[in-house]
Amino acid sequence: MSQSSLPLDRAKAPGGAVALFTALGRSTVAMLVLSGIVFLALWQVVSMNVPPVILPAPAAVFTAFIQLTASGELVMATLATIWPFVIGLSLGFIVGTVLGLLLGIFRPAARVLDPYIFVGWSIPNIAWLPLFIAWFGVGNLTLIIFVFISAVFPQLLTVEAGARDADSFLVEVARSLGGTKREILYSVVLPSSLPYIIAGLRIAVGRALVGIIVGQLLIVATGIGYMFQFYGETLSLAKYFAPLIVVAVLAILLNRGVNWAERIFIPWKIRAFT
Amino acid sequence: MRALDFVKVRKSYVSPAGAPLVALEDFTWTVDRGRFVTVVGPSGCGKTTLLRMAAGLMPPDDGGAIRIDGELLVAPSPKMSMVFQGIGLMPWKSIFDNVALGLQLQAHRPKLSGEERERIAATLALVGLTGFERYYPHQLSGGMQQRVGLARALVRQPEILLMDEPFGALDAQTRTVLQDELLSLWDRVKSTVLFITHDLDEAIYLSDCVVIMSRRPGRIKQVLEVNLPRPRYGYDARAEPEFARLRNIAWQSIKEEL
Numbered sequence: 001m002s003q004s005s006l007p008l009d010r011a012k013a014p015g016g017a018v019a020l021f022t023a024l025g026r027s028t029v030a031m032l033v034l035s036g037i038v039f040l041a042l043w044q045v046v047s048m049n050v051p052p053v054i055l056p057a058p059a060a061v062f063t064a065f066i067q068l069t070a071s072g073e074l075v076m077a078t079l080a081t082i083w084p085f086v087i088g089l090s091l092g093f094i095v096g097t098v099l100g101l102l103l104g105i106f107r108p109a110a111r112v113l114d115p116y117i118f119v120g121w122s123i124p125n126i127a128w129l130p131l132f133i134a135w136f137g138v139g140n141l142t143l144i145i146f147v148f149i150s151a152v153f154p155q156l157l158t159v160e161a162g163a164r165d166a167d168s169f170l171v172e173v174a175r176s177l178g179g180t181k182r183e184i185l186y187s188v189v190l191p192s193s194l195p196y197i198i199a200g201l202r203i204a205v206g207r208a209l210v211g212i213i214v215g216q217l218l219i220v221a222t223g224i225g226y227m228f229q230f231y232g233e234t235l236s237l238a239k240y241f242a243p244l245i246v247v248a249v250l251a252i253l254l255n256r257g258v259n260w261a262e263r264i265f266i267p268w269k270i271r272a273f274t
Numbered sequence: 275m276r277a278l279d280f281v282k283v284r285k286s287y288v289s290p291a292g293a294p295l296v297a298l299e300d301f302t303w304t305v306d307r308g309r310f311v312t313v314v315g316p317s318g319c320g321k322t323t324l325l326r327m328a329a330g331l332m333p334p335d336d337g338g339a340i341r342i343d344g345e346l347l348v349a350p351s352p353k354m355s356m357v358f359q360g361i362g363l364m365p366w367k368s369i370f371d372n373v374a375l376g377l378q379l380q381a382h383r384p385k386l387s388g389e390e391r392e393r394i395a396a397t398l399a400l401v402g403l404t405g406f407e408r409y410y411p412h413q414l415s416g417g418m419q420q421r422v423g424l425a426r427a428l429v430r431q432p433e434i435l436l437m438d439e440p441f442g443a444l445d446a447q448t449r450t451v452l453q454d455e456l457l458s459l460w461d462r463v464k465s466t467v468l469f470i471t472h473d474l475d476e477a478i479y480l481s482d483c484v485v486i487m488s489r490r491p492g493r494i495k496q497v498l499e500v501n502l503p504r505p506r507y508g509y510d511a512r513a514e515p516e517f518a519r520l521r522n523i524a525w526q527s528i529k530e531e532l
Contacts (some may be wrong), residue, residue: 146284173362176329177379177426178350186384187375268365268410 056238064238079221088147088206096155104163121153150211151204162196275307277466283338296491312477316489355427364412367390370407376426397429454507472502489531
């Protein structure tokens with residue numbers, strides 16, 4: 001008995017390490033914690049070897065974050081960022097989805113409008129800004145319109161492609177069952193556009209987030225965008241990281257929200273990779 | 275009693291090079307009520323074109339006509355149901371809702387009555403899918419999906435069932451099982467069936483009558499009456515000498531067209 005257990009014992013040491021890594025690989029939370037520790041450690045090591053004006057230490061950033069939160073500055077800036085973001089993104093999402101569906105379905109209209117939309121989409125957002133400021137002044141209205149423009153084009157183009165390319169075989173099946181044009185629209189074209197509506201939203205959210213930060217930086221001098229400018233120009237790097245963390249957290253939460261919407265609205269979607 | 279009449283049906287397309295391409299030529303044939311008729315032929319002989327025209331999905335060329343119960347067919351008819359090789363279930367609809375769609379588009383009414391709900395449940399039971407009502411298509415095997423396709427067609431209580439290689443994409447075992455299930459369903463619903471396949475065994479096993487097509491432009495080449503007793507799933511019909519004899523005739527005929 002003891003003889004036969006000997007080789008097993010010998011195999012245990014490396015086997016144990018392998019088993020540990022395998023278990024870590026299976027647990028997403030453990031992987032995230034581990035990668036966070038490695039990231040912070042690397043940051044610490046680098047910050048110890050460069051001046052704080054190049055890269056502040058994690059602890060300094062943490063302290064600055066707490067200070068800015070306690071003083072209310074960060075909270076106010078975040079709120080001042082969220083509401084125009086939500087309004088601009090919502091409008092962009094609604095208008096983009098509705099227009100995208102209409103243009104995907106009524107192709108003659110799309111053939112007339114598509115060139116304008118393509119040009120609108122191709123012009124860098126930032127190039128609109130002087131025009132918007134001239135038209136709408138310096139204020140939140142211009143900011144909201146800027147966010148709206150950032151979100152509406154990706155939403156519109158993605159949804160239009162989805163509605164236009166509705167599975168022609170499924171359309172034929174519905175037709176063979178006696179479906180009228182209107183019925184085919186409701187029973188095939190609109191549902192098959194849903195994944196594209198969500199895919200458009202994913203891009204629109206990212207674009208709108210860039211839009212709000214750039215907009216605050218260049219138009220209204222408020223919110224998170226202005227914090228970037230202020231602490232960047234005054235070289236208060238530890239404080240500069242606080243709005244960065246807010247944007248990162250916002251981006252993660254928004255992405256989670258889109259994932260959630262995807263699960264709710266398109267439960268039939270088959271994923272190739274999980 | 276005539277269920278489906280084809281009179282001088284012809285269909286030509288314009289090829290990508292711009293030349294006219296005749297898929298089907300001078301197809302005249304009558305399918306009598308309650309018969310199971312199969313059309314076989316080499317690929318490109320226009321059999322799918324024929325079925326799509328019968329479904330009202332596209333018109334024949336001028337001069338030809340298709341009639342159901344004597345009425346000229348101009349659009350998909352509520353008296354018919356079609357079953358596709360690609361099945362064509364809506365991936366966002368549950369199994370129940372996919373079958374319901376067959377009724378909703380037939381009646382042009384999205385709301386289902388209690389009687390219709392019962393009919394859907396009964397049809398799902400008929401194809402052996404009770405308990406799968408809330409599943410989505412991608413959660414079912416290919417064979418089960420085609421059972422849903424059959425249920426969506428049958429729930430409409432069609433006079434005429436059009437089937438375009440419905441078992442073509444399935445594995446051999448599933449195909450054999452579904453052939454028997456189709457025959458047993460047909461014994462109960464007694465629709466007229468127009469079936470397309472390129473599988474001669476399948477054609478002979480299922481049908482009262484096998485129409486053999488020539489290569490493109492497809493014309494009727496030969497018609498075989500199959501008089502094997504029914505129900506054929508009740509004995510080993512494929513082992514009968516008559517089955518082998520018909521199969522041999524059909525094969526000799528098709529071989530010249532390949």
